[in-house]
Amino acid sequence: MAKISESTIRRLSKYYRSLLYFDRNGMEMVSSKALAERNGVTPVQVRKDLSCFGHFGTRGLGYNVSQLRREIAKILGLHRNWNVAIIGAGHIGTALISYKEFGEQGFHIVALFDRNPEKIGQIRRRVRVYDIGDLSKIAEEKRIEMAIIAVPAQSAQAVVDAVVTSGIKAILNFAPTNLSVPKDVTLRNVNMAVELEGLSYALVSKELTRS
Amino acid sequence: MAKISESTIRRLSKYYRSLLYFDRNGMEMVSSKALAERNGVTPVQVRKDLSCFGHFGTRGLGYNVSQLRREIAKILGLHRNWNVAIIGAGHIGTALISYKEFGEQGFHIVALFDRNPEKIGQIRRRVRVYDIGDLSKIAEEKRIEMAIIAVPAQSAQAVVDAVVTSGIKAILNFAPTNLSVPKDVTLRNVNMAVELEGLSYALVSKELTRS
DNA sequence: GTCTGTGAAGAGTTTCACAGCT
DNA sequence: AGCTGTGAAACTCTTCACAGAC
Numbered sequence: 105m106a107k108i109s110e111s112t113i114r115r116l117s118k119y120y121r122s123l124l125y126f127d128r129n130g131m132e133m134v135s136s137k138a139l140a141e142r143n144g145v146t147p148v149q150v151r152k153d154l155s156c157f158g159h160f161g162t163r164g165l166g167y168n169v170s171q172l173r174r175e176i177a178k179i180l181g182l183h184r185n186w187n188v189a190i191i192g193a194g195h196i197g198t199a200l201i202s203y204k205e206f207g208e209q210g211f212h213i214v215a216l217f218d219r220n221p222e223k224i225g226q227i228r229r230r231v232r233v234y235d236i237g238d239l240s241k242i243a244e245e246k247r248i249e250m251a252i253i254a255v256p257a258q259s260a261q262a263v264v265d266a267v268v269t270s271g272i273k274a275i276l277n278f279a280p281t282n283l284s285v286p287k288d289v290t291l292r293n294v295n296m297a298v299e300l301e302g303l304s305y306a307l308v309s310k311e312l313t314r315s
Numbered sequence: 316m317a318k319i320s321e322s323t324i325r326r327l328s329k330y331y332r333s334l335l336y337f338d339r340n341g342m343e344m345v346s347s348k349a350l351a352e353r354n355g356v357t358p359v360q361v362r363k364d365l366s367c368f369g370h371f372g373t374r375g376l377g378y379n380v381s382q383l384r385r386e387i388a389k390i391l392g393l394h395r396n397w398n399v400a401i402i403g404a405g406h407i408g409t410a411l412i413s414y415k416e417f418g419e420q421g422f423h424i425v426a427l428f429d430r431n432p433e434k435i436g437q438i439r440r441r442v443r444v445y446d447i448g449d450l451s452k453i454a455e456e457k458r459i460e461m462a463i464i465a466v467p468a469q470s471a472q473a474v475v476d477a478v479v480t481s482g483i484k485a486i487l488n489f490a491p492t493n494l495s496v497p498k499d500v501t502l503r504n505v506n507m508a509v510e511l512e513g514l515s516y517a518l519v520s521k522e523l524t525r526s
Numbered sequence: 527g528t529c530t531g532t533g534a535a536g537a538g539t540t541t542c543a544c545a546g547c548t
Numbered sequence: 549a550g551c552t553g554t555g556a557a558a559c560t561c562t563t564c565a566c567a568g569a570c
Contacts, residue, residue: 346528346529346530347529347530363531365530366531370530372531375530377529377530378530
């Protein structure tokens with residue numbers, strides 16, 4: 105099978121969300137055109153993306169909504185549950201516990217970690233805060249397979265090293281800094297400052313072109 | 316000037332952050348190689364990115380740290396302050412108020428908006444919650460130029476329409492859904508569920524190739 | 527020798543055009 | 549007719565190779 109690009113996977117996630125919506129609304133079949141419109145891409149993009157993984161449609165008719173939903177779930181690993189740890193019991197880390205979309209897609213936040221002794225042992229929205237030093241032990245006990253890093257930039261690399269040592273192979277980083285991980289570990293970054301700066305660039309560059 | 320890609324702008328934001336760090340550590344000159352290593356890209360990528368906007372370096376010596384930092388700040392619009400509104404006073408919206416990186420880069424959260432009457436009038440971390448119905452009025456009064464959408468997916472399009480009506484031209488969307496805006500409005504999306512699903516895909520596809 | 531800046535080549539991604547099934 | 553699936557073309561982005569400045 106050819107190499108799949110990250111953009112394809114990103115789009116599959118979005119198609120998946122659309123299919124959940126179509127399914128809830130009782131739609132039975134859906135065309136690449138309808139999926140495309142709902143996601144701001146072209147129909148051929150949708151078909152190309154899906155064709156990386158098989159032949160899911162019927163010519164002349166389109167795709168069966170609930171069947172395609174299940175296929176994409178299997179591709180993305182959403183047919184099962186995942187135990188996730190959040191490292192950093194600050195504002196962002198705590199807010200993410202109650203992010204509904206996570207739970208609905210089978211991502212269960214089973215532990216929070218922090219190094220602040222005052223926070224350790226507390227319960228935040230039903231989740232216990234553990235000592236970051238106990239990460240390896242708890243990760244094994246609770247079969248944690250993913251970690252979300254929500255600590256300040258300056259401590260992020262140390263934290264990510266501890267996560268890697270604990271055997272976790274998938275990391276979502278919210279700290280605004282570049283992190284290095286061994287290549288058998290998958291790292292994704294969400295950098296909110298970068299996004300806002302992209303907006304300010306758009307605003308100032310529009311001003312320039314207008315004058 | 317040639318069209319600048321979004322990836323170039325993203326990387327510029329990251330270089331900017333590295334330059335802040337180098338500057339604080341008293342470094343005077345920096346090479347494209349050093350900037351590249353800190354950001355996980357190649358030196359030639361750094362030079363290409365910078366060359367879109369001018370000749371900032373000196374051959375044989377590299378770039379002057381504080382001068383390049385100022386140049387990038389000007390390009391990205393970080394030489395001035397921006398007033399930002401957060402729409403949705405839920406967990407995520409509230410957590411973002413105290414995200415340090417925003418304030419440090421000149422993004423000031425000046426208002427929260429919600430439609431829940433119980434929340435309206437409250438103060439959350441020094442920021443007042445306003446009625447979403449008063450968006451246009453407050454946006455003008457407080458000269459708000461950017462909005463962060465932190466509401467559930469099903470209300471996001473209605474909210475974004477109100478934001479557009481109020482004259483705001485830059486929107487950062489945290490709701491896990493595709494939004495449409497007129498083309499003079501810049502929209503960026505942060506979809507945390509998509510990122511986590513990318514991780515689960517990586518984990519399941521690794522398992523498959525191993526077996 | 528060191529390091530920047532850049533046209534040209536290469537790699538990767540998206541779109542086009544159309545064959546093929548219902 | 550309507551819609552999927554796909555090789556080929558077009559386009560975009562990254563890397564190479566090297567000229568030019570210190």
